[in-house]
Amino acid sequence: MKQHREHPLGVPTMPGSRATPARVEHGLRPARVTALDRLLVSRLAKAMGSPAVAYALWDGADAYTPADPTETVGRITFRDRRALISSISSPELGFGDCYSAGRIGIEGDLVRVLFASFRAMAIGGHMAGKRGLFGRLPKPQVNSRDRSRKHIRHHYDLGNDFYRLWLDDNMVYTCAYYRSQEASLEEAQLEKMHHVCRKVRLQSGMQVVEAGCGWGSLAMHMAEHYGVRVKAFNISHQQTVYAREQAEARGLADRVEFIEDDYRNISGKYDAFVSVGMLEHVGKDNYKTLGDVIHRSLKRGGLGIVHSVGRSFSAPPNAWLEQRIFPGSYPPSLREMLGIFEPHEFSILDVENLRIHYAKTLMEWLRRFDDHVDEITRMYDESFVRAWRLYLGGCAAAFLASTIQLYQVVIAHPDDNRIPMTREHVYGRDGPDWNL
Amino acid sequence: MKQHREHPLGVPTMPGSRATPARVEHGLRPARVTALDRLLVSRLAKAMGSPAVAYALWDGADAYTPADPTETVGRITFRDRRALISSISSPELGFGDCYSAGRIGIEGDLVRVLFASFRAMAIGGHMAGKRGLFGRLPKPQVNSRDRSRKHIRHHYDLGNDFYRLWLDDNMVYTCAYYRSQEASLEEAQLEKMHHVCRKVRLQSGMQVVEAGCGWGSLAMHMAEHYGVRVKAFNISHQQTVYAREQAEARGLADRVEFIEDDYRNISGKYDAFVSVGMLEHVGKDNYKTLGDVIHRSLKRGGLGIVHSVGRSFSAPPNAWLEQRIFPGSYPPSLREMLGIFEPHEFSILDVENLRIHYAKTLMEWLRRFDDHVDEITRMYDESFVRAWRLYLGGCAAAFLASTIQLYQVVIAHPDDNRIPMTREHVYGRDGPDWNL
Numbered sequence: 001m002k003q004h005r006e007h008p009l010g011v012p013t014m015p016g017s018r019a020t021p022a023r024v025e026h027g028l029r030p031a032r033v034t035a036l037d038r039l040l041v042s043r044l045a046k047a048m049g050s051p052a053v054a055y056a057l058w059d060g061a062d063a064y065t066p067a068d069p070t071e072t073v074g075r076i077t078f079r080d081r082r083a084l085i086s087s088i089s090s091p092e093l094g095f096g097d098c099y100s101a102g103r104i105g106i107e108g109d110l111v112r113v114l115f116a117s118f119r120a121m122a123i124g125g126h127m128a129g130k131r132g133l134f135g136r137l138p139k140p141q142v143n144s145r146d147r148s149r150k151h152i153r154h155h156y157d158l159g160n161d162f163y164r165l166w167l168d169d170n171m172v173y174t175c176a177y178y179r180s181q182e183a184s185l186e187e188a189q190l191e192k193m194h195h196v197c198r199k200v201r202l203q204s205g206m207q208v209v210e211a212g213c214g215w216g217s218l219a220m221h222m223a224e225h226y227g228v229r230v231k232a233f234n235i236s237h238q239q240t241v242y243a244r245e246q247a248e249a250r251g252l253a254d255r256v257e258f259i260e261d262d263y264r265n266i267s268g269k270y271d272a273f274v275s276v277g278m279l280e281h282v283g284k285d286n287y288k289t290l291g292d293v294i295h296r297s298l299k300r301g302g303l304g305i306v307h308s309v310g311r312s313f314s315a316p317p318n319a320w321l322e323q324r325i326f327p328g329s330y331p332p333s334l335r336e337m338l339g340i341f342e343p344h345e346f347s348i349l350d351v352e353n354l355r356i357h358y359a360k361t362l363m364e365w366l367r368r369f370d371d372h373v374d375e376i377t378r379m380y381d382e383s384f385v386r387a388w389r390l391y392l393g394g395c396a397a398a399f400l401a402s403t404i405q406l407y408q409v410v411i412a413h414p415d416d417n418r419i420p421m422t423r424e425h426v427y428g429r430d431g432p433d434w435n436l
Numbered sequence: 437m438k439q440h441r442e443h444p445l446g447v448p449t450m451p452g453s454r455a456t457p458a459r460v461e462h463g464l465r466p467a468r469v470t471a472l473d474r475l476l477v478s479r480l481a482k483a484m485g486s487p488a489v490a491y492a493l494w495d496g497a498d499a500y501t502p503a504d505p506t507e508t509v510g511r512i513t514f515r516d517r518r519a520l521i522s523s524i525s526s527p528e529l530g531f532g533d534c535y536s537a538g539r540i541g542i543e544g545d546l547v548r549v550l551f552a553s554f555r556a557m558a559i560g561g562h563m564a565g566k567r568g569l570f571g572r573l574p575k576p577q578v579n580s581r582d583r584s585r586k587h588i589r590h591h592y593d594l595g596n597d598f599y600r601l602w603l604d605d606n607m608v609y610t611c612a613y614y615r616s617q618e619a620s621l622e623e624a625q626l627e628k629m630h631h632v633c634r635k636v637r638l639q640s641g642m643q644v645v646e647a648g649c650g651w652g653s654l655a656m657h658m659a660e661h662y663g664v665r666v667k668a669f670n671i672s673h674q675q676t677v678y679a680r681e682q683a684e685a686r687g688l689a690d691r692v693e694f695i696e697d698d699y700r701n702i703s704g705k706y707d708a709f710v711s712v713g714m715l716e717h718v719g720k721d722n723y724k725t726l727g728d729v730i731h732r733s734l735k736r737g738g739l740g741i742v743h744s745v746g747r748s749f750s751a752p753p754n755a756w757l758e759q760r761i762f763p764g765s766y767p768p769s770l771r772e773m774l775g776i777f778e779p780h781e782f783s784i785l786d787v788e789n790l791r792i793h794y795a796k797t798l799m800e801w802l803r804r805f806d807d808h809v810d811e812i813t814r815m816y817d818e819s820f821v822r823a824w825r826l827y828l829g830g831c832a833a834a835f836l837a838s839t840i841q842l843y844q845v846v847i848a849h850p851d852d853n854r855i856p857m858t859r860e861h862v863y864g865r866d867g868p869d870w871n872l
């Protein structure tokens with residue numbers, strides 16, 4: 001199943017090292033732990049806001065333990081000096097790469113350990129959003145049309161068989177919407193799709209355009225349940241192929257067209273503009289362009305929705321995530337998102353924050369991922385598995401710690417008075433809407 | 437009932453003129469209309485985006501008529517040359533002052549005429565947000581604590597008897613929430629108060645602080661219907677006196693404390709922070725301070741709501757409104773509002789835009805105002821009535837034209853995971869909420 005000549009993450013090994021996790025653990029003997037190493041650990045713990053997590057070194061002994069041992073949720077072990085130095089000098093990229101390579105171990109529940117770390121950093125740390133003392137900022141990635149295609153394929157073309165192992169049946173790879181805590185992932189993804197459709201008030205016969213459609217689940221859902229026609233854009237080849245097959249199999253091919261093309265090439269006029277989980281990949285420099293696309297493609301009287309990971313304030317993206325998992329990605333603050341809408345004076349009708357829903361979604365993905373960990377290791381390798389567990393668990397923890405948010409933003413053209421008067425239609429209330 | 441030695445608006449007359457409306461209409465003879473006057477009108481109409489409104493001059497003849505006469509919604513008459521020149525050089529302040537002084541007349545439905553003007557400007561005009569060719573920007577008003585008190589008293593201390601004539605029974609002077617088109621103003625104001633209370637999930641026994649409480653209707657509503665204790669701040673003396681009397685009469689004085697003081701002096705810790713219709717008067721320079729106040733007064737686990745007139749993009753406030761009706765006021769863009777929340781990394785949970793509701797509210801206020809126009813003229817004078825009709829009708833038209841918005845923003849402390857998981861509680865759905 002390996003489909004890449006290069007390693008899909010581009011990181012199984014550390015620079016200057018060919019050690020695999022097994023060799024780090026059982027082969028090369030790390031240098032002796034010194035007093036300086038222990039001092040560095042205690043400095044690191046302080047800079048991290050003194051999290052409720054123990055830090056151990058390659059001799060197996062804890063070099064930092066939380067003030068209240070009863071609150072300790074786990075242990076992070078630096079298995080060699082370079083892993084420690086890398087984590088200090090580059091707490092995102094260095095730590096992530098070393099963890100992926102097995103040079104850092106995490107004991108305890110992964111999400112809880114990372115959550116404790118992020119929360120401590122947010123409250124009392126001074127390394128949040130920093131690259132570390134000696135770290136250089138990675139070069140920002142530019143999302144030209146060619147680069148976007150490369151970036152998207154890096155992640156989404158890892159293989160449909162891989163994603164099928166741990167996503168829901170409909171292959172929805174965005175934040176679910178849990179109306180109750182007991183809902184299954186499948187139910188919550190269906191609810192999310194209905195939630196989006198209700199927010200843009202889909203009606204039978206409408207023309208809808210979707211920018212960034214993944215494996216096509218939402219496009220097909222809209223056509224099947226709301227009687228609309230959909231043009232759905234995506235630059236992932238594998239996703240598009242899969243989506244077309246599904247639409248054919250479900251008898252929806254006459255109503256849903258999957259187009260393997262960039263959102264910037266959207267043409268035509270639509271009653272609704274839908275984009276769920278694409279904005280993260282658009283990049284700040286292109287927000288004005290995305291706004292232009294929405295402006296020219298959304299009919300007056302139509303509603304648009306943009307659903308995206310975001311932040312409560314502007315900050316550089318996590319360097320490891322941006323370099324290794326989602327190249328070219330950037331979670332915007334709400335302020336930055338307004339850069340899409342303000343130039344065309346779009347009216348912001350509704351913003352909802354679903355961050356805890358994404359935490360729950362990611363924890364469920366991680367659980368299913370872990371159920372298939374042997375299979376995934378055979379498909380890729382152990383460092384891939386470690387990186388993906390760090391990504392899924394780390395994002396769950398970041399949503400829980402409010403480091404990242406999930407925004408759904410509903411917009412309308414300026415001075416369009418056919419907007420929904422209330423949001424009761426989203427919550428299943430009957431009764432005709434009103435207008436002036 | 438006149439309570440001010442100065443005229444409450446400070447504008448009944450034009451600079452250099454003591455003419456009252458009656459004298460303009462029946463006394464001094466205006467200069468003859470020239471070809472240049474007619475040219476200026478046609479230029480003005482073009483700059484205004486060619487609205488569906490006729491423009492007449494002091495000879496009574498139309499100098500501009502819309503391309504499609506069937507769409508013409510009314511007529512604006514410049515009753516002397518200075519009124520025309522003032523409107524061109526200062527389309528907000530000059531026009532507003534001349535209209536108030538009776539030197540400009542409007543025939544047809546006031547809201548429809550102004551709406552047609554605003555909409556034309558927004559679509560095709562190039563005077564929107566401008567001061568005109570020769571206009572100077574009025575000095576921005578600073579909202580120090582002393583100035584704030586002066587500004588607030590200018591408007592809100594006009595006399596409770598005046599506001600009682602045209603507000604609802606509860607004296608709610610903010611945007612209502614119409615769940616149906618048929619709802620009365622009274623019902624819609626009650627619904628608005630419930631809507632706010634549900635959004636911040638009030639529970640019996642909570643401590644609530646309200647910043648800018650008007651005549652106390654919401655504070656009393658919260659105590660009466662949700663069993664909370666409220667400290668409500670306001671710097672309008674007349675409003676505070678009235679609110680205290682009402683609380684006494686309704687047997688709520690033990691649960692609602694009205695404090696005649698600035699929001700900046702709020703102390704203590706509360707389960708909810710509520711501010712409805714104050715932010716307009718805070719001024720951009722104080723957003724950071726307001727954020728500090730919310731940050732220190734809102735308990736972890738509590739929700740805050742800020743309800744305010746705003747905009748889809750940053751623009752200077754309407755100069756006439758800011759100078760004559762609401763000194764020191766400023767309707768922020770959503771981006772600017774984030775200046776309150778981002779410094780403390782508040783999580784934005786929910787933004788709702790109720791602009792059409794405010795249009796409907798203002799149209800109802802105007803209708804009631806007109807029902808009492810003789811009485812109000814006796815209380816103040818004709819120019820006061822004209823100015824207030826322009827304010828109420830102009831704001832209704834501006835909300836309809838989407839020149840201004842009405843935002844309700846719900847926030848929580850960062851990394852507080854006791855936030856509502858969905859918004860179903862706002863829409864009356866049963867079922868326990870969930871949490872991770």
